[in-house]
Amino acid sequence: xxxxxxxxxxxxxxxxxxxxxxxxxxxxxxxxxxxxxxxxxxxxxxxxxxxxxxxxxxxxxxxxxxxxxxxxxxxxxxxxxxxxxxxxxxxxxxxxxxxxxxxxxxxxxxxxxxxxxxxxxxxxxxxxxxxxxxxxxxxxxxxxxxxxxxxxxxxxxxxxxxxxxxxxxxxxxxxxxxxxxxxxxxxxxxxxxxxxxxxxxxxxxxxxxxxx
Numbered sequence: 001x002x003x004x005x006x007x008x009x010x011x012x013x014x015x016x017x018x019x020x021x022x023x024x025x026x027x028x029x030x031x032x033x034x035x036x037x038x039x040x041x042x043x044x045x046x047x048x049x050x051x052x053x054x055x056x057x058x059x060x061x062x063x064x065x066x067x068x069x070x071x072x073x074x075x076x077x078x079x080x081x082x083x084x085x086x087x088x089x090x091x092x093x094x095x096x097x098x099x100x101x102x103x104x105x106x107x108x109x110x111x112x113x114x115x116x117x118x119x120x121x122x123x124x125x126x127x128x129x130x131x132x133x134x135x136x137x138x139x140x141x142x143x144x145x146x147x148x149x150x151x152x153x154x155x156x157x158x159x160x161x162x163x164x165x166x167x168x169x170x171x172x173x174x175x176x177x178x179x180x181x182x183x184x185x186x187x188x189x190x191x192x193x194x195x196x197x198x199x200x201x202x203x204x205x206x207x208x209x210x211x212x
Contacts, residue, residue: 002113003178004106004160005171008098011162013155017042017049017069017095025087026059031066032082033074033093040093043069048099049076053091056083062099098159105178106160111205112145113174141190142174142210151202154195161193161208172210185212 023037033040033051043049045067051060059082066077074093076082098104117140123133149157164170169186176182191209198204 001107001177002110003173003176005103006160006163007101007103008159009163011159012100013097013159015047015095015097020090020092022090023087024091026082026085028082028084031076034072036072039071040069040074041071043095048096049074050094050096053089054085055089056085058083059085064099106156107177109147110144110174111147112143114143116141116143140212144210145205145207148203149206151204157206164189187212
């Protein structure tokens with residue numbers, strides 16, 4: 001098994017839960033969102049809700065659930081503190097599997113993990129044909145390919161690759177897992193990923209290159 005540990009920044013996976021109503025209130029007594037008119041169920045513990053529309057800015061933004069939502073209540077964990085506010089504003093709630101800026105793990109099987117070393121140098125050729133080379137460094141890469149990935153799990157990979165698309169660093173462990181790490185190194189994606197469907201199945205190989 002192998003592991004990737006990254007910060008979610010883009011293409012964060014949305015859930016089916018979505019609500020835009022003027023009947024949602026906030027209680028600081030139990031750090032909760034409440035609505036006796038509309039159904040708030042559908043989110044699980046540790047999933048996230050993104051909120052807009054409340055007057056108090058502390059009630060808007062990203063909030064992680066403490067427990068599964070019920071028909072009339074969403075309880076937020078203590079990482080953020082809500083402020084009591086009555087219903088009346090049109091408030092929009094959108095559920096997400098992950099939260100912006102939170103850290104997540106991808107455990108998977110590597111089928112290919114091939115080292116590549118690329119010298120970075122600058123060569124200048126004079127008019128007379130003499131060349132002078134300035135060596136700068138050697139970059140170390142690994143060409144990677146996963147074993148089978150279920151199509152249903154592709155959104156997790158879309159989220160990961162989008163979250164590191166601007167050369168954001170992530171932790172890469174070719175021989176360990178999130179529970180049992182082996183050799184964690186800082187890495188960047190060097191080549192855009194490619195997705196290869198296996199025949200007419202719902203399985204894919206994902207190929208990518210990491211720079212370490």
